Amino acid sequence: MSKYTAISFAPVQGFIEKSRKLRDLYGASLILSYLSQKLAEAADQPPDLIVISPALINVQEGMPNRILIKGDFNRNEVTNTLIKAWEHVLVTCQTWLEQEAFPQEQFCWQVEWLRWKQYTWEIFWGQGSEPDEAMLDLERRKLKRDWTGINWVGESSSLSGTDAIAGPRLGEVRDLGKSLTPDQHQQFREELELFYRRLSWLLDAPDERIGKPPLSIAALKEYEESKPDDIGKYIAINERLSIPELVKRLVTYTPIAETIGMTPLGEGFTEIKREANTGWFMGDGDKVGDKLKTITSDEEQTIFSKAMRDWGKAFKKGFPRKLGRVVYAGGDDFLGILYNSELKSSDLSNQALVWLKQFDQQWQTHGQNINVSMGFVWAANRVPQRDVLQHCREAEKIAKNKGRDRVTIRVLFNSGQFVQWTCPWQHLPILDRCRNWTHLYNDWAHLRSRHAIRFREVNQNPIDRDIALAMLDLYFDDLGQEIQNHPQEEGQWRAIAGDNTDAAVVQWIHDLVQVGWQLCSNT
Structure with missing residues (x-):
């Protein structure tokens, strides 16, 4: 009987999100792709061990961290491979700091680097007689965490606030019973x-x-x-910075990346100056796990993985530089930024919406019959990058929970407040139908102040969708009647708003007004 092994490691999103600069995002992506490739290379030992997915294991950039292998790949070997690869990254960076950057300095931090070598990653491993059984076993085992925290002494980093600052005296032996003067x-x-x-x-x-x-x-x-x-x-x-935060910066220095064997960042990289609003998008394929369960042969699994990886590679390479850049595209998951310092925020928001409206069509070019959900955050310039990334994850999760195959657009203000609207991809052109966003916004606010628009029952007065629908008809060329009377399920309220209740319909229209006015009122 055949045996299949599924392996993964964590944290991935947390490792990416602890970032202040764009360089952090790229550095984290480079490290994750490098570690995944080393695992895939170690697991690809024909004929006893064959990597089914991801395909193209010789291409490091965008390598997913979930690996499916035909054969019995020992868990200890998984652990040793990951630790050895991560150790190579750490040792290269530590050696550069000690021998190249500060040869005159005396460092006390050796033990701390060893601790980060052992305790940075959680490793997950599952097996089964079929690919889906192995993946299910992997998910089940992930419920039992494989993590050990590091107990450190000293001041915390300015980035995460949870780890010790990397410096010459980190790890210095002193009497903990005596406070520093x-x-x-x-x-x-x-x-x-x-x-x-x-x-x-x-x-x-x-x-x-x-x-x-x-x-x-x-x-x-x-x-x-x-x-x-x-x-x-x-x-x-x-x-x-803490040690892992410092390493994420150092691996973007080309000589260090090349010493490790990591894909260099590239000479054309520049940080973005967030002097104006920027758009951040994070997306993921819908029900990819369920899709894989329907693929019965190893060859079809590999074909699917190759199609998704090819799409991710083409998406990143072909992304217009005048619009922004893609940080990573590992197949069905991706992260990117829309910005252009030469454009006004209003012009960039217009281009962002044009790009969003055509994204689903671009996504389908992989030809694998799976949909995608995305969180798109239009962020004010003073919102910390870490917060923006967390809002991206939350927005993507909302898009998934609302029914998938849609995007949640969140407008994030410097105060941390936000407005958001979730819409299926095929209905995004609704934004183009509004006759006058400013008049709509003011009329809607007036109706709310007069309690003509309600989101919950007040004093036994039920929620009434009729006025909200009348506003859609007035400002969106009879859109309210069009949805109410649509003959097909994908054009009805349950598909568009996620529910057909009065509360869901009125809330969806309210969100449309708020987000549309913020992004489209200049058109």
Whole structure:
């Protein structure tokens, strides 16, 4: 009897989301793809072990972290392979810091790097006599966590706030029963400030500065004041990073990536200056697990995986640079950003909506009969990147819960408040039908203030959809009647709003008004 093995590791989303700069996102993506490829390569040992999915294991970029193997791939070998690959990443970065960047420095952090080697990743492993049984066993085992936390001493990083700051004195042995004096605290902070200012300065032009005598704190400050626009390409001078956060930045430096055997980031990479609103999108194929259960042969599994990986590769490569960039596209899951510093926010929002309306058609080019759900966040410029990514995940989850095959558009303000609207892909052109968004928004607000529009029953006065539908008819060319009387299921309220109740219909129209006015009122 054949045996199949399914393997995966975590955290993936958490590893990506702990990021302040765009470089963090790319660095996390590079590391995850590298680790996945090393697992796939170790598992591909014909004829005893054959990787069924993902296909194209020789292509590192966008490699998914869930691997299905025909054969008995031992769990200990999975663990050893992942730890060895991650150790190679860590050792390369640590060696560069100690021998290239700071050869004159005395570091105490060796034990801390070893701890991150052992305790960064959770490893999950499942087996079965059929591919779907192996995947089900993997999901079942994931309910039992495989994680150990690191107990650290010291101040927390400025990025995650949960891990210790990487610095020369990290791991220093001292009496925990004695608190540091104010002078010792001050000395520690000054040493840490000097370390990060020097590291920031080195990475801004590493090929020119590696091997040069280290600058004093006064010289560094003078340089920073003289060229404020040229500093902080890799690390801002006020950042304090943990070891994994620092590693995510370092692997985007091409010589380090090449030493590891990792796909380099590319010379054309630039950070984005979020001086205006930006669009962030995160998507995932719908019910891919159910789709895989219907594929009975190993060959068809590989064909499916190859089609999705080819789509992801083409999607990232063909994404218009004038519109933004794709951070990763691992097949059926992807993350990207819409921005253009040369466009006004209103012009970019128009282009973003045009792109959203054609995305589903582009998605279907993989030809695999699966739909996609997406979270799209139009974020104000001062919302931290970590928060934006969390909102992307939440928006994508809402799109899934509302019935899949749709997008949730969330407009996120600097205050952290937001408005959102969820719509099936095929109905997004509704946004083009509004005659006057400003008049609609003002009329809707007036009706709400007069309690003509209600979202719940008040004083035994039921929710009434008639006025909301009349507004659709007035401003959207009889859209309310069109949906009410639509002969096909995909054009009715249950498919569009997720439910046919008065509350669901009125809420959907309200969300349309709020989001449409924010994104389309300039057209």
